[in-house]
Amino acid sequence: MDLKQPAMAGTLESSDIQVTVVPNPGGGIAIELDSPVKAQFGDAIRDTVRAVLAEFGVEEARVQLLDQGALDCVIRARMQCAVCRAAQISYDWSREDRRP
Amino acid sequence: MMKNAVGRELPERIGSYVVRPYAGPEATPALETPVQSRRIAGRARPEQSKLLPSLTEAIRAVGLKDGMTISFHHSFREGDLVVGQVLEAIRALGIKDLRFAPSAVVNPKGLSLASFVQDGTISRVEASGIRGELGDGLINGAISLTQPAILRTHGARPRAIEAGELSIDVAFIAASASDAWGNCTGQLGANPCGSLGYSFVDARSAEKVVVITDTLVEYPCCPASISQEYVDYVVQVEQIGDPAKIGAGAARLTKNPRDLQIAREVARVMAASRRFREGFSFQTGAGAIAIACTKYLGEEMKARNLRASFALGGITAGIVDLYDAGRVRVVECSQSFDAVAAKAILDRPGVVEIDNAAYANAFNKGNFLNHLDFGVLGALEVDTDFNVNILTGSSGQMMGGLGGGPDVAACAGVSIVALPILRGRTPSVVKRVFTCCTPGETVACVVTQAGIALNPRHRNYQELKEDLERAGIQLTTIEALQQLAESLTGVPKPIETTDEIVAVVEYRDGTVMDVIRKLKE
Numbered sequence: 001m002d003l004k005q006p007a008m009a010g011t012l013e014s015s016d017i018q019v020t021v022v023p024n025p026g027g028g029i030a031i032e033l034d035s036p037v038k039a040q041f042g043d044a045i046r047d048t049v050r051a052v053l054a055e056f057g058v059e060e061a062r063v064q065l066l067d068q069g070a071l072d073c074v075i076r077a078r079m080q081c082a083v084c085r086a087a088q089i090s091y092d093w094s095r096e097d098r099r100p
Numbered sequence: 101m102m103k104n105a106v107g108r109e110l111p112e113r114i115g116s117y118v119v120r121p122y123a124g125p126e127a128t129p130a131l132e133t134p135v136q137s138r139r140i141a142g143r144a145r146p147e148q149s150k151l152l153p154s155l156t157e158a159i160r161a162v163g164l165k166d167g168m169t170i171s172f173h174h175s176f177r178e179g180d181l182v183v184g185q186v187l188e189a190i191r192a193l194g195i196k197d198l199r200f201a202p203s204a205v206v207n208p209k210g211l212s213l214a215s216f217v218q219d220g221t222i223s224r225v226e227a228s229g230i231r232g233e234l235g236d237g238l239i240n241g242a243i244s245l246t247q248p249a250i251l252r253t254h255g256a257r258p259r260a261i262e263a264g265e266l267s268i269d270v271a272f273i274a275a276s277a278s279d280a281w282g283n284c285t286g287q288l289g290a291n292p293c294g295s296l297g298y299s300f301v302d303a304r305s306a307e308k309v310v311v312i313t314d315t316l317v318e319y320p321c322c323p324a325s326i327s328q329e330y331v332d333y334v335v336q337v338e339q340i341g342d343p344a345k346i347g348a349g350a351a352r353l354t355k356n357p358r359d360l361q362i363a364r365e366v367a368r369v370m371a372a373s374r375r376f377r378e379g380f381s382f383q384t385g386a387g388a389i390a391i392a393c394t395k396y397l398g399e400e401m402k403a404r405n406l407r408a409s410f411a412l413g414g415i416t417a418g419i420v421d422l423y424d425a426g427r428v429r430v431v432e433c434s435q436s437f438d439a440v441a442a443k444a445i446l447d448r449p450g451v452v453e454i455d456n457a458a459y460a461n462a463f464n465k466g467n468f469l470n471h472l473d474f475g476v477l478g479a480l481e482v483d484t485d486f487n488v489n490i491l492t493g494s495s496g497q498m499m500g501g502l503g504g505g506p507d508v509a510a511c512a513g514v515s516i517v518a519l520p521i522l523r524g525r526t527p528s529v530v531k532r533v534f535t536c537c538t539p540g541e542t543v544a545c546v547v548t549q550a551g552i553a554l555n556p557r558h559r560n561y562q563e564l565k566e567d568l569e570r571a572g573i574q575l576t577t578i579e580a581l582q583q584l585a586e587s588l589t590g591v592p593k594p595i596e597t598t599d600e601i602v603a604v605v606e607y608r609d610g611t612v613m614d615v616i617r618k619l620k621e
Binding site: 014015036037039040041043044068069070071072 | 524525593
């Protein structure tokens with residue numbers, strides 16, 4: 001899936017994460033992470049971000065993450081929202097029904 | 101390497117420091133030698149004046165030299181203005197290599213303690229905690245001391261002083277009012293900090309004592325917490341501290357529903373105990389949960405029409421309210437945790453200032469903690485052995501201080517650790533705490549928003565279990581809480597350290613509970 005425009009989701013509140021997704025034609029996936037728990041969970045956060053991009057079939061994106069200690073479910077939700085906004089699509093809620 | 105009773109690996113020596121491994125809360129006896137003091141007799145003459153025009157003059161007069169030990173109290177917390185002024189004056193005189201031994205390290209705005217380590221003014225540190233720039237600098241390797249910092253609980257500091265392990269050359273005591281001969285108090289004057297409980301042992305034991313005040317009063321200062329008989333010099337400065345910053349936000353009742361829920365559960369546990377009866381005693385402390393807990397405890401007391409015999413330790417406005425409502429007979433203040441508590445001693449006969457040694461020192465002839473029914477403790481982490489970390493944060497940084505926590509846990513009939521199971525993405529119920537400060541066997545109960553776990557190894561386990569079950573309070577296990585936290589956060593990567601030890605965590609009896617190592621880059 002191609003991203004059409006830069007988009008954001010999330011806030012800088014504690015336990016949230018502010019995600020900015022920017023089209024990155026020809027640049028693959030580039031992730032910038034700033035987090036108070038980078039040492040403990042940096043890899044886990046990057047894995048989640050890559051997984052969400054893969055679920056949407058996004059192969060080219062620059063992702064900026066300003067994390068404030070968000071849980072995995074929050075990171076996932078903010079990423080899904082930012083990708084939908086960047087791709088100018090609506091979230092396909094039927095995916096939730098197919099979840100095991 | 102050897103292992104102590106909580107399974108921590110310790111070297112036998114760290115430089116010249118000989119490690120005595122922690123063996124159990126009651127395992128290490130006191131020395132049977134007279135207590136030590138550096139105090140020397142004086143011959144004060146009525147015409148003599150102790151009043152000196154500046155800190156510089158006082159530092160010269162006491163003969164402060166390279167390598168000596170200086171002490172302070174931390175009752176103003178982040179509002180302290182004395183530590184910085186004294187250290188600046190010492191730096192200007194070019195005195196180096198000092199052992200800095202405040203009751204705890206404070207971090208007022210504009211004071212860089214690390215800069216005094218960098219330029220060699222301070223080369224050793226002994227305190228309850230070294231939170232902030234100083235501790236982070238040590239743990240990251242940006243600055244270094246000639247010996248590891250020694251961290252002691254509030255009860256351990258007077259023990260160490262009287263055992264001769266912490267021998268103070270010069271005590272600098274900030275007092276909000278003093279007369280020119282050194283009768284002084286924390287209760288009068290422009291900037292009262294309340295109890296001077298930490299400084300009593302310094303006044304008794306230091307070779308020289310300098311009282312620093314911003315309010316000079318007519319002789320004799322009344323009431324006086326510290327007597328002229330211990331004081332060498334008095335210096336008046338413009339301001340010693342800002343009482344509004346003692347609370348540093350802690351004094352307000354939290355609106356965080358999670359913290360309120362935990363506080364309510366803690367009060368419920370206390371009310372269910374058979375020890376919750378006429379004349380019971382408690383210490384709740386100053387964290388957000390603790391302050392809310394005091395409020396809910398007051399409601400339970402009112403509902404059962406009970407009056408406590410005493411409230412202990414660091415005192416907040418909430419406890420003063422309970423006193424005013426007739427719910428507490430005596431408030432024993434080793435510290436005043438906010439501006440309200442700081443003023444409460446003066447006009448309330450049952451709100452009294454106590455020596456920090458009488459509060460928590462295990463090695464004397466009697467202390468208030470030995471009579472404590474309930475102690476509520478905050479924590480950064482607790483593990484499945486109920487060991488508690490109150491010093492180091494999620495990435496290994498210096499976050500807190502030992503305070504009286506390990507002392508309270510050791511003594512209280514019911515010691516309750518109250519904390520959320522996670523903060524942000526950091527689990528606070530873990531498999532193994534990063535730094536062990538309070539041994540698990542002294543923790544009776546852990547209260548979180550996700551459940552209450554009792555410690556089967558605590559001496560009052562059976563009693564508390566019966567009482568909570570009778571009250572219909574549902575219990576879980578510490579393992580279940582740990583697993584729940586981990587399921588939400590994921591498994592954190594372990595913090596990597598080098599072998600270099602930057603701080604030693606002493607238990608109240610002087611044995612070593614744990615060490616803090618420098619972090620890897």
